[in-house]
Amino acid sequence: MNMLQTIESTYHEMYVDLVLMEAFRQGILDNIEGVDREYLEKVVRVHANVCYAVFSLCVQCRASLKSSLNVEKQYNIRRSVVTSHEMYKYLYGFTGKITTWKEIESILSVKYPEKCSEIAAAADAFLQKYAQAFDGMLRDVSKHFSDKPTEFFKNISMVSERNVTERIGKALGFIQPIHSLLVKELQDNLGMVYYLSWAQPMPIQTLNFGKISLNEKIEALHHGLEEYGGIVESIMRRLEVAEKICKEHQLDMTQNKQWLDMTDNNIGLHVLSIYLDSLTTFMAFCRSESFAEYRQNLSYLIISTHEGFKKLYGFDEDKRAGTYWNRAIKQALIKTDDEQMVEIAERIERKLAALSTNAFLKDEDMIVAFTHFGTIKKTQIESTVVVLDYFKKDVKKDELDILIEYIYVLNDIVRLYNKVIDFENKQLNKEREVQFAGYFDQIDKIDKIVAQNTKDEVMLAKWKESSDKIREMLRNIERMLM
Numbered sequence: 001m002n003m004l005q006t007i008e009s010t011y012h013e014m015y016v017d018l019v020l021m022e023a024f025r026q027g028i029l030d031n032i033e034g035v036d037r038e039y040l041e042k043v044v045r046v047h048a049n050v051c052y053a054v055f056s057l058c059v060q061c062r063a064s065l066k067s068s069l070n071v072e073k074q075y076n077i078r079r080s081v082v083t084s085h086e087m088y089k090y091l092y093g094f095t096g097k098i099t100t101w102k103e104i105e106s107i108l109s110v111k112y113p114e115k116c117s118e119i120a121a122a123a124d125a126f127l128q129k130y131a132q133a134f135d136g137m138l139r140d141v142s143k144h145f146s147d148k149p150t151e152f153f154k155n156i157s158m159v160s161e162r163n164v165t166e167r168i169g170k171a172l173g174f175i176q177p178i179h180s181l182l183v184k185e186l187q188d189n190l191g192m193v194y195y196l197s198w199a200q201p202m203p204i205q206t207l208n209f210g211k212i213s214l215n216e217k218i219e220a221l222h223h224g225l226e227e228y229g230g231i232v233e234s235i236m237r238r239l240e241v242a243e244k245i246c247k248e249h250q251l252d253m254t255q256n257k258q259w260l261d262m263t264d265n266n267i268g269l270h271v272l273s274i275y276l277d278s279l280t281t282f283m284a285f286c287r288s289e290s291f292a293e294y295r296q297n298l299s300y301l302i303i304s305t306h307e308g309f310k311k312l313y314g315f316d317e318d319k320r321a322g323t324y325w326n327r328a329i330k331q332a333l334i335k336t337d338d339e340q341m342v343e344i345a346e347r348i349e350r351k352l353a354a355l356s357t358n359a360f361l362k363d364e365d366m367i368v369a370f371t372h373f374g375t376i377k378k379t380q381i382e383s384t385v386v387v388l389d390y391f392k393k394d395v396k397k398d399e400l401d402i403l404i405e406y407i408y409v410l411n412d413i414v415r416l417y418n419k420v421i422d423f424e425n426k427q428l429n430k431e432r433e434v435q436f437a438g439y440f441d442q443i444d445k446i447d448k449i450v451a452q453n454t455k456d457e458v459m460l461a462k463w464k465e466s467s468d469k470i471r472e473m474l475r476n477i478e479r480m481l482m
Contacts, residue, residue, distance in 0.1 A: 003058040004289060010055040011292040011391075016197045017048035018388050020190075023197075032193065039107070040189055042100050046091075047182040048384040049373040050175055053087040057168055059296040063284035064161055068222065071229030074156050075280035077164045079300065082371065084130065084171035090373035091178070092123055100374075101178070108181055115177060122173035130167050145277075145311050149269035153236050203392045205291050214286040221283045225276065228414065232272050239263065245476045267328040268417060274308035275410045282407060295391050298400075299370045302360075305406050306367050312413075313352040315362045325352065329413070332420045344416055351409050360399055361406075366390065439474055443467060 023029050024041050060083065063076040091101040109116040146152035186194045239262065246253050253259035281304045285297040314320040321327065333345050355361060368376055369386035376383055450463050 003062050004293070007055055007058045007062075007292050007296075008290060010051040010058070012198075012202065013051045014048050014055065014384055014388055015202055016194075016200070017044050017051070018385060019197045019200050020044045020186075020194075021048075021382070021385065023193075029190070029193065032190070035189060039104070040186070042104055043182055043185050043189075045382055045384075046101050046104060047179065047186065048382065049090060050087075050179045050182065052384050052387065053083055053175055053373065054172070054179065055292070056083045056296065057171070059293055061165070061168065062293070063287070063297065064164075066284075066287050067280075069225050069229060071232070071276060072225050072280050072283065073161050074159050075277055076284060077161055078156055078159045080164050080168055081159065084126075084167055086371070086373055087171060087175060088123070088126060088130075091174075092127070104182075104185075108185070112181060115181065119174050119177050119181075122170075122177070126170045126174060130170060145270070145273055145307060148264045149266055149273050150236070150239060150263045152273050153232060153269065157236070205295075205392070205394055207291065207294060207395050218283065218286050221279050221286070224279050224411070225283070228272055228276060228279075232269065232276070235266075235269065249473045249476070251473075265328075267324055267332075270311070270324055271329075271410075271414060271417060274304075274312060275414050277304045278308060278407050278410055282403070292391070294395070298395065298403075299387070299390070301403050303367055303370055305403055306361055306363075308410075309355065309361060309406065312410075313356060315356050317356075325349070325413075329417060329420070332417075336420060338419075341416065341419060344412070348409060348412050348416065351405070355402070355406060355409070358402055360402060436474060440471070443470060443474075 020029075021041070021044055024037060024044070029035060029040075030037060057080055060076060060080045064073050064080075067073040067076055091099060093099050093102075105116060105119075146155075190197075242262075245251075278301070281297065281301040285294065285301055288294040288297050309315065311324060313325045314323045330345065330349075333342055336342075365376065365379060366386065368378070369383040369390075372383055374383060375381070376386065379386075447463075447467055451460065454460050454463070
């Protein structure tokens, strides 16, 4: 399958569906003999959503195939976990409810029993392998930034190009034949009207990047992904070793503050998870080759910016106290008592405040349309209609400027927080040295007491063995925390 051609053809199909939806809305097709308007409207809606799923999967796969770094591949291909999961949910649901596709299927199964049986079997195979509880969790951490960054990076490390490609293959096993049946239904019921809809001219769109050179951005983005992806990989390896040590010595660190600061409350990892996502999505945008591909990757950059900004600083001033910037980064900066760093932070905060008022970034309805299939509950509009309406508009330079500004601000935050971490590590290392020196002093005192009061050589040997193990455990924990 030529994925770029598929991107263009499914984009065109979605536009034809939009033309048909508008024709139904205006009553233009009401007088066609033998046309069941209600049924065909459902066929058009499901077809548009199926096309958007295939379109999205192709864009995601192309971004992954063009990626040269593992972290970049993982961030790109994880979107396919969301797309395939959401498409199954849209077509079949997980609660037994009658979906729009099931209504259509009940009619088609009379006309094409064998084909519908094959589709149902393929969908069930996907359900059994990929739509279970773990898949739902993987979908959640792929769609949203987890409140536990180590959980996010552990889960994303399980996402490989090979296993997601297999997942996509299973999803297309039922998506593509559904697409074929729906096209046949439109052709059979609408006849010439359907073919004439294809003759409608596609809207002329322009891509205005101003003086921005996308090729020049690629090198800088690659460097950032390589540097910070390597930092995350190193941190996760150290934590994995630490967990093994804790398990070996049967230590429960789940309530230990220092351990939680390294894992669940690790703001550095939180910020890096957001930063790497932004770099990856912008890289995919820069490597796009057609308007439709540019537009879809731009939508992913909008999603990344929207979701990341909510965690980092927030659009709602009333909820801002719990964001990473206010509850952690600013508090840590105050402790450094470094006027230069505080001044940099104030400049960053002014930029964050300006970004928080931008209607383009705040548009929650657009985010829902980009990430869900079917009818949007709030507006009762089909998500593909919202997406295509957005696609019809020219890419505005000021919108791209806002997204790039956000990435620059993220970069400033990462570099500033690196300085904060250096300061905190020095302080913590001093405290730990004193803390562990105290532990070893206590063991030395106990050793002396035992030696003075025990004459049994066997007991002394057993104590020395226990004492040595405690020392070894403390040294391992000390190295782990350093």
